[in-house]
Amino acid sequence: MAVGIRVEHVNPFVTSTMETFAKMVGVEAKPGKLMLKKDAKLEYDISGIIGLSGNAKGMVAMSFPKHTAVAVCNKFMSADYNDLHRDILDAVGELVNIVAGYAKRDLTEFAINISLPSVIVGPNHQIIDAKDAVSFVVPFTCPLGPFHLAVSLKST
């Protein structure tokens, strides 16, 4: 029996993002108002994406402007880079991996498995979700800058 995708299914990802930032980055990340992604043309400099499969399929992405990514990952790794160094890319992949890993524990009804991360780098890239999925975006603010969490799900 397919389960309808609801806002509640995004909550585990929001919670795990907050936890990950508190524990791993050492800053408080505050979620803003959840939006349906639909026609919003959102552009980013760097995104970490993980595919989800199981009784629901989809993806989770964390997308950053360059300055936020560099600041967050420097703090995460105790590093001091000025640009999108290879280690910053790895760290973005690792952060989304941790967020997806935590969140899947709270989505037991979907028995979700997660893929390896892909890291997209390129000024003003857009992430287009599968058209039959329900896609949400949660804007976050933190002392290191703004970023977005996006979750796209379809029950199978």
Next chain:
Amino acid sequence: MASPVKVEHINPFISATLETFKSMMRTTITPGKIILVKGAHLSYDISGIIGLSGGAKGTVTLSFPKITALKTVSEFIGEKVVTMDDTVKDAIGELANIVAGAAKKDLTQYKISISLPTVIIGENHEVQGGKECIPLAVPFSSPLGNFNLIVSFKSEG
């Protein structure tokens, strides 16, 4: 420690891409020399990404320059497209889906399930992996233009 994808794991994806282009676009494509994505600075205009999970984890990505994407999708849907519209985005996601689905059949021992496709739009974006696995890129040449297949794959056991 990160290690690159094993050859036996990338071959099913190469075969699946060859088959998909042959059956869907009636085009013979030619794989070139496999390259390590890390440090290669390969950039694209549109990419279709599928996550793989189950007894192995990975990703499969088809990445195109704009011109190849437009020609490929025109051939795929049997109608000429000239701008990167929703039709092109959907079709690129669908192609990645078909390739991942076909490759899965040759990797049954890993009981792989595939995610929904995600499509990236953005001039000159790069598609990199995380630190668990170094993705490999297979450059393909075809009458429709050049494009890359990018695979990361890590068996868990």
